[in-house]
Amino acid sequence: MGDAGARPHGGPQESTAATAEESAEESAEESAQQRMHDGSHDGSRLVMPAPDAAVLARRDQIVADLARLVGADSVIAHERAMRPYESDALTAHRQLPLVVVLPATTDEVAAVLKYCHDNAIRVVPRGAGTSLSGGALPLADAVLLGMAKFTRIREIDTANRCAVVEPGVTNLGITKAVEHLGFYYAPDPSSQIACTIGGNVAENSGGVHCLKYGLTTNNVLGVELALITGEIVRLGGKHLDAGGLDLLSVIIGSEGLLGVVTEVTVRLLKKPDTARAVLVGFPTSESAGDCVAQIIAAGIIPAGIEMMDKDAIAAAEAFVNVGYPLDVEALLIIELDGPEAECAHLLDAVTAHAQACGATTLRVSQSEEERLGFWAGRKAAFPAVGRISPDYLCMDGTIPRRQLPFVLARMRELSHRHGLRVANVFHAGDGNLHPLIRYDANAPGELEAAEAFGADILRLCVEVGGVLTGEHGVGIEKRDLMPEMFDAVDLAQQLRLKCAFDDQNLLNPGKVFPTLHRCAEMGRMHVSGGALPFPDLPRF
Amino acid sequence: MPQTLLARDPQDVVDAVTAAGANGRTLEIRGTGSLTALGRPVVADTVLDLSALSGITLYEPEELVLSARCGTPRRDIEDMLAQSGQMLAFEPADLAPLFGGAARAGSLGGLVATNLAGPRRISAGAVRDHTLGLKAVSGRGELFKSGGRVVKNVTGYDLPRLFAGAFGTLGVATEITLKVLPRPETQETVRLEGLSPEAAAAAMSAALGSSCEVSGAAYAPAPVAARLPGCPDTATVLLRLEGFGPSVRARRDMLARVLIPFGPCTVMRETPSAALWSAVRDVAPFVGTPERALWRLSTAPMAGPALAARLCATLDAEAFCDWGGGLIWLALPGPRSEADTVRTALAASGGHATLLRATAEERARTAVFQPLDEPLAALTARVKSSFDPAGLLNRGRMHEGW
Numbered sequence A: 001m002g003d004a005g006a007r008p009h010g011g012p013q014e015s016t017a018a019t020a021e022e023s024a025e026e027s028a029e030e031s032a033q034q035r036m037h038d039g040s041h042d043g044s045r046l047v048m049p050a051p052d053a054a055v056l057a058r059r060d061q062i063v064a065d066l067a068r069l070v071g072a073d074s075v076i077a078h079e080r081a082m083r084p085y086e087s088d089a090l091t092a093h094r095q096l097p098l099v100v101v102l103p104a105t106t107d108e109v110a111a112v113l114k115y116c117h118d119n120a121i122r123v124v125p126r127g128a129g130t131s132l133s134g135g136a137l138p139l140a141d142a143v144l145l146g147m148a149k150f151t152r153i154r155e156i157d158t159a160n161r162c163a164v165v166e167p168g169v170t171n172l173g174i175t176k177a178v179e180h181l182g183f184y185y186a187p188d189p190s191s192q193i194a195c196t197i198g199g200n201v202a203e204n205s206g207g208v209h210c211l212k213y214g215l216t217t218n219n220v221l222g223v224e225l226a227l228i229t230g231e232i233v234r235l236g237g238k239h240l241d242a243g244g245l246d247l248l249s250v251i252i253g254s255e256g257l258l259g260v261v262t263e264v265t266v267r268l269l270k271k272p273d274t275a276r277a278v279l280v281g282f283p284t285s286e287s288a289g290d291c292v293a294q295i296i297a298a299g300i301i302p303a304g305i306e307m308m309d310k311d312a313i314a315a316a317e318a319f320v321n322v323g324y325p326l327d328v329e330a331l332l333i334i335e336l337d338g339p340e341a342e343c344a345h346l347l348d349a350v351t352a353h354a355q356a357c358g359a360t361t362l363r364v365s366q367s368e369e370e371r372l373g374f375w376a377g378r379k380a381a382f383p384a385v386g387r388i389s390p391d392y393l394c395m396d397g398t399i400p401r402r403q404l405p406f407v408l409a410r411m412r413e414l415s416h417r418h419g420l421r422v423a424n425v426f427h428a429g430d431g432n433l434h435p436l437i438r439y440d441a442n443a444p445g446e447l448e449a450a451e452a453f454g455a456d457i458l459r460l461c462v463e464v465g466g467v468l469t470g471e472h473g474v475g476i477e478k479r480d481l482m483p484e485m486f487d488a489v490d491l492a493q494q495l496r497l498k499c500a501f502d503d504q505n506l507l508n509p510g511k512v513f514p515t516l517h518r519c520a521e522m523g524r525m526h527v528s529g530g531a532l533p534f535p536d537l538p539r540f
Numbered sequence B: 001m002p003q004t005l006l007a008r009d010p011q012d013v014v015d016a017v018t019a020a021g022a023n024g025r026t027l028e029i030r031g032t033g034s035l036t037a038l039g040r041p042v043v044a045d046t047v048l049d050l051s052a053l054s055g056i057t058l059y060e061p062e063e064l065v066l067s068a069r070c071g072t073p074r075r076d077i078e079d080m081l082a083q084s085g086q087m088l089a090f091e092p093a094d095l096a097p098l099f100g101g102a103a104r105a106g107s108l109g110g111l112v113a114t115n116l117a118g119p120r121r122i123s124a125g126a127v128r129d130h131t132l133g134l135k136a137v138s139g140r141g142e143l144f145k146s147g148g149r150v151v152k153n154v155t156g157y158d159l160p161r162l163f164a165g166a167f168g169t170l171g172v173a174t175e176i177t178l179k180v181l182p183r184p185e186t187q188e189t190v191r192l193e194g195l196s197p198e199a200a201a202a203a204m205s206a207a208l209g210s211s212c213e214v215s216g217a218a219y220a221p222a223p224v225a226a227r228l229p230g231c232p233d234t235a236t237v238l239l240r241l242e243g244f245g246p247s248v249r250a251r252r253d254m255l256a257r258v259l260i261p262f263g264p265c266t267v268m269r270e271t272p273s274a275a276l277w278s279a280v281r282d283v284a285p286f287v288g289t290p291e292r293a294l295w296r297l298s299t300a301p302m303a304g305p306a307l308a309a310r311l312c313a314t315l316d317a318e319a320f321c322d323w324g325g326g327l328i329w330l331a332l333p334g335p336r337s338e339a340d341t342v343r344t345a346l347a348a349s350g351g352h353a354t355l356l357r358a359t360a361e362e363r364a365r366t367a368v369f370q371p372l373d374e375p376l377a378a379l380t381a382r383v384k385s386s387f388d389p390a391g392l393l394n395r396g397r398m399h400e401g402w
């Protein structure tokens, strides 16, 4: 896939996942609570839910039972064969699962889930394993439920502008299946040749064209979902909106914690007639930021606006050689699409804004080849940084756009303090930052330093009014930072919603939420005994 | 008459819900009350009035974001956005006049709680697609927040979107953050006449499946079409183009070519076009007929026009379609809702039907919202109780008993 074999967050470190000292869930709960209180973040010593010894002891039986449910061919139980599943793209954390199951039908998924539910066995869903937040990290006592066999396009319905696909179809696979009809699926994560639509739904994935076309949540019309009980629900479909509570909106972005997606109905769009890109260099990130603000304030929503800083430009140019200017502090790629007349009209306007903001270089793509060239460097930015650094950690915070100069300045200070370099690529249109922290996992202490630096960057994002993750998900990576953004009441409400879907906390536990919990406890209502007078509100 | 409490700040909401919980009293959540007659009738012990919880708390045009307290009048929000050349892109329908109320009377909270997006739903998304952040008080009397002020955000479950269309049954929103967008510089409407329902569906599909970026696609059969401003007394397909002048003109010519197989088209310029789409959005053809039961159906777009025609024939009703055919507004001749006929006819193409307007008696004895099958019904009920375990908030508004 597109990351050219770089280790996005790599090193030989084994996670302490399975070696969590605690044996009882109770104490794991306490220690998680502890972490939440002292606020320290030490990702490489991430504590995962302690394995259930009873489940581990029954492993042979469980493997045999699963083979009976889905066929022995669809069960992988040998250590060597399970190795490829031990991590996702957050490779610093690895853990072999209890067993890997690869069901091929919704009925098989339902049967596996029901079995796990009846026997209190944890389940970790997995798509292509490109998650950068550890969302698909296995647990020692959990069934890893791989959706790799769900690769059929079930229906292409261009008259209703949608397609019905299985969750293991890749993001790009959808576009490939419909492009001969002139249509495409809009969200375009850089990992699109590898990542699955099921994973995209779980992470609410974005891409470089979200500014105009939205995220996964704005482009998915419906899903079929298998609940942990083995029950199947259908949410949405070819029609718009929900007739009751819109549960689809929480399924998207739920990181595999609420159910297993077994079918997805996506919205298709007609390919725009033309697309043109402008490559603009600026002497400061402030002036580049001003340019973005001016364009939007003028009522123009480009298809995409990407920004790269000096380090990212240098890395990308060295890798793909597309003629990026090397003497600028910030580079913008602004793409406009639509009818020829619109692109021409907006190119003039965008060019004028760029010049007014002090652009020092400006190139408008004159051919499709040149446009793709502008993008080639940006799209290869991760592997490009991977080439100049033994390892890198890809962060994913979102900030209010105008805070960019402040955040970049603070990031430089942090870089100094942590002794590590950082290259920045930025979905500038919607404020989504991807700082790439460069480190060497073989140098003692550097992974820890990189993770501490990353945590500081995300705290900074929250401090300026932004969020911990724009499109990569919380997973295990940002799990322990959740209290930076949410207080205990906020998190408790989220956990209660989880309980409505999964009352035994069996689906993907240890992800997203910093503390383990028991649903019975969460559900308790503390009502003060006896009547309470209505408070002193004006009444009529 | 239930007692009405007026909340002035979020703490008042917390206090009111906490007291209601302690006393086992139910609450009806009310913004300006302009859409009280939408949904099942709520019989609550106390009304919690949020109209004083008002004010825009943040508006940054170049960041495309606005936050306001839930009682803020939609009028204030729309006016402030207009001053900066911006808008709520989901084009919220103003249905208060359909219930005999004044235009533009609603509040932000109600606008989000009802998730009633207008014609631009097909290109810009629903209310929920623009709902970024939320502060709310749950049925436990706890003030919580979710989401944020940025568009790209997967930090925790997306509760702001879940609240869109929840009709106040999950919590009392106190403050909401919305994504806003630039208002298009201009618009035009391309009109086709005399099409059968099937041909109309095909024409809208051809237009929406072209690269003309159509931002409104409606179909009105003969008697209803004449009640839309600027439309003739014949079955009419309406296709809206919005954007920058040169782009709209280019796309109008492109669209005319796409539509050649469907007959000659007429162009409506900016001002009449704008008036037309306000009427479509606000269901103007059925305003002033309070005695007629009114349905809102969402289905697969290609199926909509023919389904509407069948229902009109069977029930002696009138209808028109929006959303490229996927949204049907169906007005029955009288107060009877004929729910079984409507929902049975809908089942073939899938989707949902809401009894949008009917007498209180009719709404009490009919499932106003699409009945849920198991196991979705049980799951939905569990989700409701995860926010409001005692069922204090708008109990019965969406489903009988909870």
Ligand SMILES: Cc1cc2nc3c(=O)[nH]c(=O)nc-3n(C[C@H](O)[C@H](O)[C@H](O)COP(=O)(O)OP(=O)(O)OC[C@H]3O[C@@H](n4cnc5c(N)ncnc54)[C@H](O)[C@@H]3O)c2cc1C
Pocket (backbone or CB within 6 Å): A002, A003, A008, A088, A089, A124, A125, A126, A127, A128, A129, A130, A131, A132, A134, A135, A136, A147, A167, A188, A189, A190, A191, A194, A195, A196, A197, A198, A199, A200, A201, A202, A203, A204, A205, A206, A207, A208, A255, A256, A257, A259, A260, A261, A262, A382, A471, A472, A508
């Ligand atoms: C080089 C590179 C570039 C990337 N660029 C982008 C980018 O531009 N934008 C972006 O948003 N992301 C990007 N990503 C992140 C990643 O590709 C996305 O998060 C993607 O959606 C994950 O899909 P996947 O199929 O690999 O899922 P996995 O990694 O297998 O799983 C991700 C999560 O989804 C859950 N899951 C998977 N399938 C299902 C299912 N069927 N039902 C329920 N839960 C399920 C898993 O449990 C896990 O929590 C990038 C990753 C890499 C390595």
